Amino acid sequence: MNKITPIFFFCFILFLLPSRSSVYAQFSIGNPSLQFSQICANSSFNTFSVSFTFSPSASLSPTNQFIVELSDATGFFSNPTILATTNPGAVTTSPATISFSVPTNTAGEQYKIRIKSTGPVASSSNSLAFSAYYKIQDSQFTINNFKSTATYCAGGSYLLTIDNPGTGTNDSPLKYPSLTYNWYKEPSLTPIATGQTLTVSQPGTYYVKTNYGSCTSDSYSNKVTVNEATSATSTTITSSLGNPFCSNQGSTTLTTVSGNSYQWYKDNKIISGATNQSYITNQSGLYSVTVNYGGCVANASIDLKTYSFSSSINIPATNYIDTESAETLSVSVTSSASNPEYKWYLNNNIIPNANGSNYDVNTTGNYKVVVSQTSGCVSSEELTFTVQALMNSNATEIPNLISPNNDGVNDTWIIPQEYTSGTETEVLIISAIGEIVLRTNNYQNNWPENATNFKNVNPVYYYIITTKDGQTRKGSVTIIK
Missing domain, CATH: 2.60.40.3880 (Immunoglobulin-like)
Structure with a gap:
């Protein structure tokens, strides 16, 4: 058997290694x-x-x-x-x-x-x-405490800031430190600054977007219009419910532009404690405010009105009908109300099926009609009148007792026709302390014409009746409650 010498084996390994490295x-x-x-x-x-x-x-x-x-x-x-x-x-x-x-x-x-x-x-x-x-934050947010206006003094500047954490459900982007921003001045679409704040020294409308490049995003702020103010500059006041405003919707908030301090006035009189940027009211009137910007001041005013409609009735406050002959009094109401509704009442009880602008009266008593505006500013107003029975004044006696309780009987002082309207007779009624309460040459059997708040129990009045030819009748009249 042939043996492989160690030297040959080592050379073989060296030959293989370069080949394997070449593969990798x-x-x-x-x-x-x-x-x-x-x-x-x-x-x-x-x-x-x-x-x-x-x-x-x-x-x-x-x-x-x-x-x-x-x-x-x-x-x-x-x-x-x-x-x-x-x-x-x-x-x-x-x-x-x-x-x-x-x-x-x-x-x-x-x-x-x-x-x-x-x-x-x-x-x-x-x-x-x-x-x-x-887009870690992708919703609208607010700047300048969501106030749409701001003012700086001439030669000065105004600092716009992103609100943090904002108001209400405002998701402030300042809660996410990695975000950057682009500020804009309308109408340009080119950013004018970056950062969390913007120092404004030129009038204009400004807003800021979170910098998401060309990605579409909902992460942008409200717009703020910044103005330059000088001494005696006029500013503006806005009403949250408009002007005129609907008082039935509650109070309206009057707001002026941002400043260092404020003082509000109503009808040119200072309103104590009204020193904020906004003032809440439910009353109409001439409102004004002085805004101090720290170096200059500005004034604004608004003639605030409440929305209303007008209604009128075609009869006087007190009326008479001849009940014995079944006389009828036709009453008609005219109103500027939008989509008006009418409800008629007799002695504070609603009259069934009386829902039009006209009503024929054939019964004595105290009446009122409630007119309601049912669209826009929903509101209502009342018109009142009284209907009394026509008394027979052919008698020669002058009554010395009356009971003005609006029951349709003996409610007014009825005297004979020879002393009433058309006879040129002077009728003079004097109180117990000498005060003249009625003086007329055209008496219409209608005293006391209105419901009188008598201070005394069963007060006594004195009368002097002087005819055209100088005849005189004197006496007293007692008021029974």
Whole structure:
């Protein structure tokens, strides 16, 4: 048997080693093929993929893993982020596709991807650059405490800030430190500044967006109109419920532009304690405010009105009908109300089926009609009147007792017709303390015409009746409650 000498065996091994190294050196990974044009990720969508080729497949070790790496926002791999790693030996066929998700702090325009393998160790070239953003905050937010106006003094400036945490359900982007911003001044679509605040020294309308590059986003602020003020500058006041406002909807909030301090006035009189940017009221009137900007002041005013409609009735407050002859009094209401509704009442009891603007009265008593506006500013108003029985005034006696209790009987002082309207007779009624309560040459049997609040129990009044030819009758009238 021939023996292989040690020297020959050693040379054989040396011959084989270079051949094996050559196999590993020939393994390569092709350029990554991005399956997207840009990345716009959020909490509900964060799955993307990259494809690549490799060869020869036979060179892969059974434990090989492919790794997807992401560069920094400028395209450098000095400290890459691993996006995905395949299981050992899971990928053996070329081409291959790997899915991945991006981190929540992803934000930039020059990201790149590369593919690496572990067995054999190899790396692809870098992919084409692409923009990538994770929209960690994707809802509207507020600046300037959601106030739409602001003012600065001439030669000064105003600081616009993103609200944090904002008001109500405002999801302030300041809660996410990785975010950046772009400020704009209308109408330009080119950013004028970045950062969390903006110092404004020129009048205009400003707003800010979270910087998500070309990704569509709902992360933007309200707009603020900034004005320059000088001494005696006039500003504005807005009413939250409009002007006129509907008082049935509650109070309206009057608001002026932002300043250092405020003082409100109503009808040119100072309102004590009204020193905030807003003032709440449910009353109409002339409101004004003085705004101090710390170096200059401005004034504003608003003639605040409550929305109302007008209604009128075609009869006087007190009326008479001849109940013995079944006389009827036709009552008609005219109203400017929108889609009006009518309800008629007799002695505070609703009259069935009386729901029109006209009603024929044939019964004495106290009436009212409620007119309601049913669209727009829903509101109502009441019109009242009294109907009394017409008394027979042919008697020669002048009554000395009346009972004005609105029962339709003896409610007013009825005197003979020879002293009433058309006879040019003067009727004078004097209180017990000498005060003249009625003096007329055209008496219509209607005293007391309105419900009188008599201070004394059964007060006594004195009358002097003087006819055209100088005849006089005197006496007293007692009011019985």
